[in-house]
Amino acid sequence: MRVIVHTGKGGVGKTSISAATALRCAEMGLKTIVISTDTAHSLADSLEAKIGPEPVQLADNLWAQEVDARYSMDKYWGLFQKYMVALFSRNGVDDIVAEEVTILPGLEEGAHLLWINKYFNEGEFDVLIVDAAPTAETLRLLSLPDVTRWWFERVLSLTRGAAKLLRPIGRLVKNDNIPDEAAWEQVQELFKTLDRVRDLLADPEVASMRLVVNPEKMVIKETQRTYTYLNLYGYATDAILCNRIIPDEVTDPYFAMAKDRQKENLGLIGEAFGELPLLKAPLFGQEVTGMDALKKLADSLYGDQNPAEQMFAGKTHTIEQDEAGNYILLVPLPFAEKDDLDLYRSRDEITLRVGPYRRNIVLPYALWDLEIADAKFDESRLRIRFFEKRGEKQRAK
Numbered sequence: 550m551r552v553i554v555h556t557g558k559g560g561v562g563k564t565s566i567s568a569a570t571a572l573r574c575a576e577m578g579l580k581t582i583v584i585s586t587d588t589a590h591s592l593a594d595s596l597e598a599k600i601g602p603e604p605v606q607l608a609d610n611l612w613a614q615e616v617d618a619r620y621s622m623d624k625y626w627g628l629f630q631k632y633m634v635a636l637f638s639r640n641g642v643d644d645i646v647a648e649e650v651t652i653l654p655g656l657e658e659g660a661h662l663l664w665i666n667k668y669f670n671e672g673e674f675d676v677l678i679v680d681a682a683p684t685a686e687t688l689r690l691l692s693l694p695d696v697t698r699w700w701f702e703r704v705l706s707l708t709r710g711a712a713k714l715l716r717p718i719g720r721l722v723k724n725d726n727i728p729d730e731a732a733w734e735q736v737q738e739l740f741k742t743l744d745r746v747r748d749l750l751a752d753p754e755v756a757s758m759r760l761v762v763n764p765e766k767m768v769i770k771e772t773q774r775t776y777t778y779l780n781l782y783g784y785a786t787d788a789i790l791c792n793r794i795i796p797d798e799v800t801d802p803y804f805a806m807a808k809d810r811q812k813e814n815l816g817l818i819g820e821a822f823g824e825l826p827l828l829k830a831p832l833f834g835q836e837v838t839g840m841d842a843l844k845k846l847a848d849s850l851y852g853d854q855n856p857a858e859q860m861f862a863g864k865t866h867t868i869e870q871d872e873a874g875n876y877i878l879l880v881p882l883p884f885a886e887k888d889d890l891d892l893y894r895s896r897d898e899i900t901l902r903v904g905p906y907r908r909n910i911v912l913p914y915a916l917w918d919l920e921i922a923d924a925k926f927d928e929s930r931l932r933i934r935f936f937e938k939r940g941e942k943q944r945a946k
């Protein structure tokens with residue numbers, strides 16, 4: 550099964566593009582399901598169909614589902630949550646407070662992930678299209694296995710201090726028909742599932758992240774940040790989908806300026822995402838809802854291309870740590886000449902100029918206060934090494 554995840558800033562067209570992509574895959578004979586956790590039910594509006602928390606078949610090869618986050622949360626976390634609440638209550642913490650602190654951060658979004666695992670294991674579908682939440686939530690979702698573990702270890706160490714308390718509470722909980730063992734097993738199961746999903750999503754043969762943008766500067770900037778973090782977490786982005794480009798046929802002088810600006814911003818997309826394929830869709834005269842409109846959207850994005858196929862292999866930049874713990878930014882620049890390179894650094898961005906090409910890379914937070922030690926070419930890649938200024942370190946102490 551191939552998994553295609555569409556993410557991007559709010560309102561750029563993620564839901565429309567997810568629906569259109571699913572429809573195109575289904576038309577090509579691939580058994581396809583499109584899922585969304587959007588509580589606003591816009592996937593249903595987009596497809597002009599009634600969709601529920603269980604998959605609904607809408608056409609040949611086409612299923613859709615609005616994932617019910619609560620259901621998955623209860624299934625994977627409910628028992629353990631009850632156990633923790635009992636533990637905290639026993640220690641004099643109000644029930645309501647206890648419930649709050651035992652809600653696993655990010656699990657609501659994580660419901661998506663649990664379904665991905667289910668569909669992968671069942672092998673029923675050829676393609677799973679994910680209409681993901683706007684970027685911030687999606688990033689949180691994709692880092693969820695780490696976040697969960699971090700959170701869980703904190704809570705565990707909190708409770709471990711009261712290890713003696715745990716046993717009597719275990720008994721107390723048992724009286725409540727919540728067996729200790731089952732609660733812990735459930736948590737282990739959740740972690741295992743999240744790890745599996747992460748492995749699936751980080752496998753470029755299985756999953757592709759696609760970033761939906763509009764030809765607007767602010768949208769492109771935010772999406773660049775997302776791209777950097779996706780690379781950092783090890784998820785492969787294989788295309789940029791630019792939606793709402795004013796078509797050439799529009800010659801009304803009213804749109805002339807907007808068209809010029811869009812042209813400029815399409816150039817920025819090239820700088821921001823390097824060699825990644827850029828697929829384009831026009832701004833339509835009306836909302837994109839219903840099968841006919843979605844077909845048109847899919848036509849303009851994909852033409853004859855199969856959207857389920859991997860569109861790009863590799864990454865346009867990666868960040869690694871060397872043996873000494875220094876961060877290294879690696880940028881493949883196969884056509885660059887050594888003497889050809891200019892590098893500009895601001896706190897959170899690096900701009901490279903290689904002959905006629907420009908690349909602009911948004912740095913993750915961990916690199917903002919680091920200095921560049923050196924930049925070298927190594928096997929067609931530019932290796933930029935960062936280090937922590939000693940003065941900074943001392944000041945921090």
Ligand SMILES: Nc1ncnc2c1ncn2[C@@H]1O[C@H](COP(=O)(O)OP(=O)(O)OP(=O)(O)O)[C@@H](O)[C@H]1O
Binds near residue numbers: 561563566591793
């Ligand atoms: N190319 C287009 N031309 C005209 N209208 C469009 C186009 N793409 C999307 N729309 C319309 O724009 C609105 C927002 O699109 P959509 O719901 O797909 O965005 P979204 O990124 O999923 O938003 P959200 O972040 O709120 O989930 C919808 O009414 C949709 O029909």
Ligand SMILES: [Mg+2]
Binds near residue numbers: 563564565587591680
């Ligand atoms: Mg949406």
